[in-house]
Amino acid sequence: MTFILLTMLLMLGIGLLFWLPKFRLQRAIARPFPRHYAQILRMNVPVFTKMPADLQLQLKRLIQQFLHQKKFVGCDGLTITDEIRVTIAGKACLLLLNRATRVYPDLAFILVYPSAFIVPRSEVAAGGLVTRRNDALLGESWSDDRVILAWDHVKRSNADLGVGHEVGHDVVLHEFAHQLDSESGSTNGAPYLMSRARYERWSAVFLQEFALLQEAARHQSVSVIDHYGATNPAEFFAVATEAFFEKSVALGQEHPALFAALREYYCVDPREWQ
Ligand SMILES: [Zn+2]
Known part of the structure; x- marks a missing residue:
């Protein structure tokens, strides 16, 4: 009897342990x-x-x-x-x-x-x-x-929406993009994408765009994506995220494939919030 009571209390305790945080x-x-x-x-x-x-x-x-x-x-x-x-x-x-x-x-x-x-x-x-x-x-x-x-x-x-060199940069978006990137197990520029087909599409677009940015950085040519993204694929994803939310119209015009990949991932179109 005591054993049954103790088991019931234990189960109740475990149940509460799971239920309380959700509540x-x-x-x-x-x-x-x-x-x-x-x-x-x-x-x-x-x-x-x-x-x-x-x-x-x-x-x-x-x-x-x-x-x-x-x-x-x-x-x-x-x-x-x-x-x-x-x-x-x-x-x-x-x-x-x-x-x-x-x-x-x-x-x-x-x-x-x-x-x-x-x-x-x-x-x-x-x-x-x-x-x-x-x-x-x-x-x-x-x-x-x-x-x-x-x-x-x-x-x-x-x-x-102001002026100065900070336009289009957002340190919070940048660092939290790194957080999303690391959810896939490694911080490598590819966040968790759910299917192999999506990873293949993602890497095709991102590798091409990353190479373009490296080229732009080498020649110091103007880019809507910060040259800092040429450092490595993880930084590329972070600065592309900043551009997607902060310079959405320009990114959509100048890098339509990258914009489409980011729109598919983020499930929003920030151009609609201009
Ligand atoms: Zn970074």
């Missing part, structure tokens, strides 16, 4: 979207105001899930505010709209610095000589559990 998540998503969150989106994710109502609703739900599941950590004395959380979540979740996907399942932490952060690097040359240097970064994505961002550059990217 909490459903409750978080069902909560009304705070008005000041919507205000932050209008200010810092201006594309939100141009989306149709169904996409706005989707984005709000994704943001609520993101905020419920991910932990923000302020670094170098930065205090995490709702503006920081909602702005980063809003941009990160733009990449998930209309897609049957989870919300960055491997990501647990977003570390936010006030401005560019220093990362020590070491390189081993062919002869075994180790050189060390400090790199100042605006963002970094780790495939295990974290994204690191410089808040002043996140803010500057927000002026995506």
Whole structure:
């Protein structure tokens, strides 16, 4: 009798263990979207105001899930505010709209610095000589559990319809594209695509476009895709994602095959939000 009771209690405990997080998540998503969150989106994710109502609703739900599941950590004395959380979540979740996907399942932490952060690097040359240097970064994505961002550059990217050298660049879109890329098991420029046929189509388009960008970078010719994407296929996917959302009309005109591949993957057409 005691054994049966203990077994039942154990099963109940295990059931609760699985049910409770889902219940909490459903409750978080069902909560009304705070008005000041919507205000932050209008200010810092201006594309939100141009989306149709169904996409706005989707984005709000994704943001609520993101905020419920991910932990923000302020670094170098930065205090995490709702503006920081909602702005980063809003941009990160733009990449998930209309897609049957989870919300960055491997990501647990977003570390936010006030401005560019220093990362020590070491390189081993062919002869075994180790050189060390400090790199100042605006963002970094780790495939295990974290994204690191410089808040002043996140803010500057927000002026995506503004002027200056930041036009068309968005550090949040860039780093979260790396997160999607790493979901396939390796960060190599090909995110998870579900079928072999889609991988074949993807690699045909991306290899050709990557070679074109390398050529453009070599000759320093103007390109709608940042030359930094010529570094390697992973960076190419990240900067192509930035261009897809931030310079969609120009990318569609100048690189129609790449635009079509990205539209198929992201399941949205940002040209409609201009
Ligand atoms: Zn990158």
